[in-house]
Amino acid sequence: MIRFNNDYSCGAHPQILKALEDTNTESYGGYGLDIWCEKAAAEIKKYLDCPQAEVHFLIGGTQANFTVISAALRPYQSVICADSGHIHVHETGAVEHCGHKIQALPNTDGKITAAQIAEEAELYRTSGVKEHITQPKLVYLSFPTEYGTIYSKQELEEIGTVCRNYGLFLFIDGARLGYGLGSVKADVTIADIARISDVFYCGGTKCGALFGEAVVFTNPELCVDFRSYIKQNGAMLAKGWLLGLQFYTLFKDGLYFEITKRADEYAMQIKQAFAEKSIPSYIESFTNQQFVVLENSMLKKLDDKYVYEYEQKIDETHSCVRFCTSWSTKEEEVQELIRDIRQL
């Protein structure tokens, strides 16, 4: 079977495994206080224009999301996000478990707008009963979104402006950051992401690492004693250098950007193949996740050879499914899929 079902079903990029082997008998300080974490942070910061940035390495996305939010908010403050946001729909209420309300706004293709955020913030600002409602204090975006779509530079700038105007923190979930930045449609760099947001993370789990998310704080106010939050939330890996080592490997020569960009290119080829057969996209994505609407009879033909993710029934004869490329996808797998699409 050839797998296009998700971007976290294989181990790690060979260079990462090799780095693990090379250092396996070495001894390092525990809990993220080691030379590899230091070096990894330095490599990541080379891509930013933000000398004061502080980098912390956590293990997974859900963990990174609620740990950052727990550190950023006071008990009566809430999070604004899209109603399709990962923290709202796929994290078992982890943010609420930390005590915070999520104010979910209707998404358009997985995104929310500066205007929507401003409206929500203005509602609070002008409320006569502030103490009866939660105070929106942090905006959570994903880049790319759950649907593979990305914010344009202008959209992000506008959101950043609204956040500054209303005193909101901007937190960008970059679980798939590489795939977002590598998109042909992307007009932002990681330095833009860093400049516009207060905190964001570079996902490792889905972008070549065994696991790990590099959380980058550009707003120093947000990361006071952040290591205490990491520990309290069970997100401090005893052998923290395993995280540093992986991110060092991914960032030192731009491997992170290279392997995700290639996955995006494969996805574009698949997208085009579907388009040529007039098979419609469910959502127009220019990153590694492609949501398409196929006849069920077509799916049957693909079932023998390919694994994809079933999303939802569209009607009696059509379904929406996701084909997802990743850093581990091989060119021949893509070519084979394209051939088979052409023969549908």
Next chain:
Amino acid sequence: MIRFNNDYSCGAHPQILKALEDTNTESYGGYGLDIWCEKAAAEIKKYLDCPQAEVHFLIGGTQANFTVISAALRPYQSVICADSGHIHVHETGAVEHCGHKIQALPNTDGKITAAQIAEEAELYRTSGVKEHITQPKLVYLSFPTEYGTIYSKQELEEIGTVCRNYGLFLFIDGARLGYGLGSVKADVTIADIARISDVFYCGGTKCGALFGEAVVFTNPELCVDFRSYIKQNGAMLAKGWLLGLQFYTLFKDGLYFEITKRADEYAMQIKQAFAEKSIPSYIESFTNQQFVVLENSMLKKLDDKYVYEYEQKIDETHSCVRFCTSWSTKEEEVQELIRDIRQL
């Protein structure tokens, strides 16, 4: 000024103040373990057909809501309610502060339907990724709703059936229970409420008491060690007999039902006065809260003499406002308002 702005702006029914005076120099056991709480519980239970019911007296509505929910749910379980529900929009995220997600469903006139609840529960039941989402486990309704509307017996029965089928607890917020039961349109009794729900409360704060909410558990599973939850959540009044005494006074001869029913009747007279002037209701309510859409010029005429609650701008020349009667509203106040409405 004549006040129709809300139902919690006056002290208590004179009988309650008298009871406080009569007992003021007496000594009682603390923390709700006293003869008045016992007697009050017995009086309330006379109206129910539920010998196993357990009654606890808390101080306020928000407190009652999150204390019950905190006792009912495990950390990964969530609450289903209308998106207009008080816990969702006016309690500063208290339920989330206790760690629980609220799954807010679109309301129709402040209500949700059995079908909506079933759909949400079915989504969880059939989900292939249950561990990534919260488990809906409790349905929160208000009777009457924030908009003064009430559920019919059939609607409640249907909701009760869905709850039983899916193993959901049904919790009915009765902050204004008296006004709901006293409505000309109500076809349920307090015994029906008790039979259909797992837990509900009879609001005292808005129905003649200085403060206090009588929480009635009909499902014994839900109230194990509930006094521990009361104390932990700061809801245990040291001089608990003050609550018992008030509820005893309200329930012993049906005063609770009588004074709220009269307020409903006054509201119906006001409703009719508006109708006769072709001033439209914003929502059709048959309880003590009347939401009407008035010309701003009309409001100006009323402003000198009446206090009402401004709700929202409808258009350049119209506004939605609330006129609210209560147990303390006097007949002459209502007659005066009606006269003035007629002259608008």
Next chain:
Amino acid sequence: MIRFNNDYSCGAHPQILKALEDTNTESYGGYGLDIWCEKAAAEIKKYLDCPQAEVHFLIGGTQANFTVISAALRPYQSVICADSGHIHVHETGAVEHCGHKIQALPNTDGKITAAQIAEEAELYRTSGVKEHITQPKLVYLSFPTEYGTIYSKQELEEIGTVCRNYGLFLFIDGARLGYGLGSVKADVTIADIARISDVFYCGGTKCGALFGEAVVFTNPELCVDFRSYIKQNGAMLAKGWLLGLQFYTLFKDGLYFEITKRADEYAMQIKQAFAEKSIPSYIESFTNQQFVVLENSMLKKLDDKYVYEYEQKIDETHSCVRFCTSWSTKEEEVQELIRDIRQL
């Protein structure tokens, strides 16, 4: 039966009940935004030398404790208190329920010292593994303590100095503040309490009110958006003026200080009666709570006429019990008890 078992078993001072009656048919703004809360705050502030002080009225002590602590601390910060502190032993883990660890220090007669606090703070300051332990950030004291003892001015000043040096907030639980200030041994005033602490409260529940605690913030940093915390924690009384009215009555002519001081004087007379019979104190208290060690045979003689609180067995023939006077204790009750003590 004559009751000396506690100071919260009677209603309210007659002036308070009268004030409730006098205003019962008046209408006021809800949720603590009313003229009586304003006036009460002004009266309390007359006793302080702290123009920037902010006063909020909550309903009970447990509630006041965890609401203040919830507002003061970030998730990884902890509370230092005596191991006999009310929040540690009698509030059903309410502080932990809000997410905060309590670092309980061994008490001496219910008190802890500046040196103990400094040691704990220094341990954190010099720790090489700060992120693995909680950061002590708030010191919780009771004045008087659970055992009726009081801190001297010098002790409080020393504690205040340590708190400032280490950046700790000082929070003084004054559930029985009046009895502490009214003690013959007290060398502090309420203005001293306000000056030395960051936040404290004047207990009403045990000092003449039906219920209510007046929380006074002298450190503005601590009370940002405190009304949001009040609401979120279910501590906002809908008819908030009931609190304001009671505290206005207690403070406007010094009634609060007068009635608690008298209770202390009665307690001193009882203390002396025991001493004259060579009945030992369990702890030397100079406030309204007297802990004495009596022969069980003596207790039997008192049992017919008096209610006291049993504390613990001392040996086969002796027990420690508490005799507690209050604002409602009558002179003749005290005289009768003294006569009976003399005849033991």
Next chain:
Amino acid sequence: MIRFNNDYSCGAHPQILKALEDTNTESYGGYGLDIWCEKAAAEIKKYLDCPQAEVHFLIGGTQANFTVISAALRPYQSVICADSGHIHVHETGAVEHCGHKIQALPNTDGKITAAQIAEEAELYRTSGVKEHITQPKLVYLSFPTEYGTIYSKQELEEIGTVCRNYGLFLFIDGARLGYGLGSVKADVTIADIARISDVFYCGGTKCGALFGEAVVFTNPELCVDFRSYIKQNGAMLAKGWLLGLQFYTLFKDGLYFEITKRADEYAMQIKQAFAEKSIPSYIESFTNQQFVVLENSMLKKLDDKYVYEYEQKIDETHSCVRFCTSWSTKEEEVQELIRDIRQL
């Protein structure tokens, strides 16, 4: 430098790295639903006599501790543990952050007794004010303890009996389980641990894995929907097979027991070398952690060649330090240390 400072400063056992390489290009289901987790659970269960046991793989110890406790307790319930327990002193208040109080009992060599637990449970059972205190509901032990000491079979049986009698869950933290079971003094097997406790874990992080803890529930009541707790607490690894694969490798041929037992043997040789020089133990440990009291002048001699953990100053000329062996310690390292000890 030769490192004896801790047991988590090296990568993983070579067999584990090899397994990671061998499977690196394979695809597996995400979130712990994969063949390796299944196989690992089966291997672990071969050592138990408990067919109903349920095994879950988490990433780290702090995470495992609070996730299990969060799943086991209701909000008003508390944890009993030694005052030296890891959850009490080194996890940044993670258990309290989840809302639960810890009732810390004085330890003797890192351990608590059945009698101490019974006393605490009895205090609650016989309390007349249960609702004012937390209900102890779970006992947390470490095997071995923070000090390297271990409970005997009889001690564990007695604790197990007390737990059953009082309805307490018994949770054994086995972060170093292998080193405990491998001790010459151990008279319990992993099957005993499973039989006596309700839930325990086999630590991987310190026993040969890169990371990972295998949580074993033997009491089915405790693990209802446990995967929801794992996800909510950020403890669900996307590539869960990395955990399964490691534990499969460790348990399939007893590697886990073999490598930790050898580390214990090395520790015994070091212990003897110290004893022969009349260098006293700080605590008598028969596992991989040796706490000894050395003259500072001796430490200076060792400093050039060895890394150990400094624990505390004993007096002006003596210090307590820890020498810790691990699965990665080599025989020649041990021999060299012994030679150098002999020459002190």
